[in-house]
Amino acid sequence: MEAENGFPVTDELRRLEELTPRESMRLLASVSLGRIVFTARALPAIRPVNHLVDGDYIIIRTDLNARITSELQPEAGSVVAYEADAIDPAERLGWSVIVVGVARRVTDVEKAAAYRRALQPWVAGVMDQVVAIHTDVVTGFRLVAERTQLESARERSQ
Numbered sequence: 001m002e003a004e005n006g007f008p009v010t011d012e013l014r015r016l017e018e019l020t021p022r023e024s025m026r027l028l029a030s031v032s033l034g035r036i037v038f039t040a041r042a043l044p045a046i047r048p049v050n051h052l053v054d055g056d057y058i059i060i061r062t063d064l065n066a067r068i069t070s071e072l073q074p075e076a077g078s079v080v081a082y083e084a085d086a087i088d089p090a091e092r093l094g095w096s097v098i099v100v101g102v103a104r105r106v107t108d109v110e111k112a113a114a115y116r117r118a119l120q121p122w123v124a125g126v127m128d129q130v131v132a133i134h135t136d137v138v139t140g141f142r143l144v145a146e147r148t149q150l151e152s153a154r155e156r157s158q
Helices: 021-029 066-069 109-118 149-157
Strands: 003-004 006-008 014-020 033-040 042-052 052-054 055-063 076-088 093-105 127-133 139-143
Touching: 003 055, 014 021, 014 093, 021 052, 021 076, 021 127, 021 139, 033 066, 042 055, 052 109, 055 109
Parallel strands: none
Antiparallel strands: 003 006, 014 139, 033 042, 033 076, 052 055, 055 127, 076 093, 093 127, 093 139
């Protein structure tokens, strides 16, 4: 192990394994914090937000004056990306999921109320807007330990 920023870190190589969309969504639903990527004033913007997963949608809450809310097109919605991960920096193992889809305000009063009850904001203030991101494109990767040639040979012989 080597030290990185004063903490012990493995020096073993890792490789990326692609995850299926189903596994990616399962992992995304297992964490409550991610990052939304959207366009603000023609530039990319990224904000950390807490979320919940409901079928093919990622649900977030925000306030009416937040940049993401003001950038949403009323009917068409806006294309956004959403990323969440769980990576151990010492072991260099974990996963990352990225979703691209259209974000729209939830205007159905009953659905919005149900989401407000289920998703409590982490940030102070009035988070009265509910945004649903449809999971149009889902990609995920897992960082896994690189198998040695000996381990690979053993697997083939079994």
